[in-house]
Amino acid sequence: MRRLARSLLCLTLPLALNACAQPAQPAAQPQAQAARTETTKTGTLRIETVASGLEHPWSVALLPAGGFLVSERPGRLRRIDANGTISPPIAGAPPVFAQGQGGLLDVVLDPDFAANRRIWLSYAEPGDNGSAGTAVATAILGDAALSDLHVVYRQLPKLDGGMHFGSRIAFDANGHVFISQGERNHKAMAQDLEVLQGKLVRLNLDGTQPTDNPFAAGPGVRKAIWSYGHRNMQGLAVDPRSGRLWESEHGPRGGDEINLPEAGKNYGWPTISDGMDYATGRPYPETKGRERPGMERPYHAWPKSPGLSGMAFYTGHTRSPWNDSLFLGALADRCLIRLQLDGDRIVSEERLLVDLGKRIRDVRTGSDGNVYVLTDEQDGQLLRIVPPAR
Numbered sequence: 001m002r003r004l005a006r007s008l009l010c011l012t013l014p015l016a017l018n019a020c021a022q023p024a025q026p027a028a029q030p031q032a033q034a035a036r037t038e039t040t041k042t043g044t045l046r047i048e049t050v051a052s053g054l055e056h057p058w059s060v061a062l063l064p065a066g067g068f069l070v071s072e073r074p075g076r077l078r079r080i081d082a083n084g085t086i087s088p089p090i091a092g093a094p095p096v097f098a099q100g101q102g103g104l105l106d107v108v109l110d111p112d113f114a115a116n117r118r119i120w121l122s123y124a125e126p127g128d129n130g131s132a133g134t135a136v137a138t139a140i141l142g143d144a145a146l147s148d149l150h151v152v153y154r155q156l157p158k159l160d161g162g163m164h165f166g167s168r169i170a171f172d173a174n175g176h177v178f179i180s181q182g183e184r185n186h187k188a189m190a191q192d193l194e195v196l197q198g199k200l201v202r203l204n205l206d207g208t209q210p211t212d213n214p215f216a217a218g219p220g221v222r223k224a225i226w227s228y229g230h231r232n233m234q235g236l237a238v239d240p241r242s243g244r245l246w247e248s249e250h251g252p253r254g255g256d257e258i259n260l261p262e263a264g265k266n267y268g269w270p271t272i273s274d275g276m277d278y279a280t281g282r283p284y285p286e287t288k289g290r291e292r293p294g295m296e297r298p299y300h301a302w303p304k305s306p307g308l309s310g311m312a313f314y315t316g317h318t319r320s321p322w323n324d325s326l327f328l329g330a331l332a333d334r335c336l337i338r339l340q341l342d343g344d345r346i347v348s349e350e351r352l353l354v355d356l357g358k359r360i361r362d363v364r365t366g367s368d369g370n371v372y373v374l375t376d377e378q379d380g381q382l383l384r385i386v387p388p389a390r
């Protein structure tokens with residue numbers, strides 16, 4: 001009866017329509033295609049606003065038929081048309097722990113998305129008594145709703161607090177999915193193979209654990225683990241040229257790094273680190289230097305932490321001056337980092353969107369040769385970055 005009365009109210013009192021609307025819906029109007037330019041060392045790039053009004057957008061997936069899927073950290077998934085029209089929240093997303101760094105995190109398309117319409121989501125999943133843990137679910141994308149939602153991975157144990165959930169998802173060409181995570185700010189856990197904090201994990205696409213994972217045969221260890229000793233990985237991508245997996249992670253002050261994680265290897269946190277405690281300016285008590293036998297040095301490190309989030313290779317665009325680059329979003333340094341590659345070798349760094357001055361949460365590269373970024377704000381934006389002409 002109350003629902004009927006509410007419906008009648010909505011029908012009969014147009015001025016009350018706002019009270020009947022779904023919460024947190026931005027105006028579904030295409031954004032003005034405001035463009036600005038920036039002079040860079042390879043020419044002039046153009047910054048176009050695809051959409052605004054996104055609440056702390058975390059990840060963007062480019063749909064093959066045009067348009068985008070965007071996750072908002074408070075727990076909403078939205079479709080954005082090629083012209084910038086933002087949909088209402090897509091129904092059926094999993095409930096999330098939207099506190100601190102937690103919430104709805106990565107959204108990526110299944111490798112066979114064109115045929116199966118399946119998407120993958122990573123998020124902070126609420127547990128008992130205020131606890132949470134990183135989780136990954138898959139679902140079928142419909143026009144307005146998800147269906148066939150399955151949770152395929154849960155970081156265990158679940159813990160209190162809102163820090164260091166990771167998390168990104170990437171696929172190799174051999175039927176595996178990689179899931180990056182954080183150590184939930186429990187540093188020692190990153191070295192403990194009986195828990196999943198601070199681990200990169202590898203699963204089969206059906207969520208089962210590969211029998212050839214490096215710790216699959218060991219007793220008392222988590223068989224999903226691919227590599228360990230990680231702090232908080234918010235970038236993960238496979239180089240389409242080599243098939244090699246790269247990850248970026250937030251270190252402590254001066255400890256942000258890139259690794260090419262290999263099976264069973266220990267990436268050192270917190271026992272080795274280039275970084276310092278933000279509070280004291282000194283190494284953490286757990287840190288015993290910058291290198292140690294059996295632990296991997298960073299493949300690449302920054303003496304001043306940019307705050308890395310989101311990572312994408314830009315390859316196969318031989319007419320672009322950006323060909324063979326790795327892009328990384330920078331939160332603290334408020335820019336887009338471009339690393340010029342020669343094979344696996346990082347030969348130079350260029351900082352883009354510096355004048356824009358926004359926290360960059362995610363970056364993806366399009367088959368159209370453009371680069372797409374999300375700004376991490378209450379009124380976040382999806383931007384299209386058009387590279388300089390060669």
Ligand SMILES: [Ca+2]
Pocket residue numbers: 229257267268269272273296297298
């Ligand atoms: Ca490390």
